[in-house]
Amino acid sequence: MTALQTLEPVVDDPCCTPSGNGALSAQEAQQKALVFKALADPNRLRLLSIVKAGEAGEACVCDLTEPLDLGQPTVSHHLKVLVDAGLLHREKRGTWAYYSLVPGALEDAAGLLATL
């Protein structure tokens, strides 16, 4: 029900190229840090890895709870963080929720490091 999803830029002042040289502005840095924050947890990395290695490139929560040895609410929480960061896509089919990698999202994240 929340409106802000899929990595919306929160900047409302598009000015402020900061130092004149090519260094990151505070807003750019905060934006990029959001993605790395999502990646900065071992269990979330494992979730991404399992989803990526899955049969059809997708997995439901019930398949993810057991290998991580975490409770269902915790896994659900981590998945939400990854979806909010724009890395995972959620599709509800019947009672189950299937998660899959957003195409190109990992490559984009890797690209963030190149454009520092």
Added chain:
Amino acid sequence: MTALQTLEPVVDDPCCTPSGNGALSAQEAQQKALVFKALADPNRLRLLSIVKAGEAGEACVCDLTEPLDLGQPTVSHHLKVLVDAGLLHREKRGTWAYYSLVPGALEDAAGLLATL
């Protein structure tokens, strides 16, 4: 003076290929998360950016304190985190400490995402 630097693997049991498929083990995930933890702070991203954009690819603490609007101890702390993560190199010249990017470190970090 600490012995553990430059991103040493902490694994002492090299077994445990976890799920049979190509998913990350808990140790691998923890290891990779360390790098992303270092990148998951906007001020640290800006530090990397400023160092990278600097004159000779290096900068000293005094040059970094002002543009970030942070206290000197805080900047020093962030720099230590980046050094411990293997992303920055510290060289003390006289009274000043000069920080520079470890060659290939950012590319290696980007590579971690490809090998999830």
Added chain:
DNA sequence: CAGCCATATCGATGGATGTCAATTTGTTGC
């Protein structure tokens, strides 16, 4: 040696975050 300067370290503190137990929501089947 005495003072100054740049940097690192220490201790404390407020806020963010990962985790769980309990509950709620939404869907399928009887």
Added chain:
DNA sequence: GCAACAAATTGACATCCATCGATATGGCTG
């Protein structure tokens, strides 16, 4: 409609972390 199940949400709690002020270390210069 009601029981059963999957998933999400809530609230609480413990831990981690970014930041600061104060202090320590180490080098330069008078």
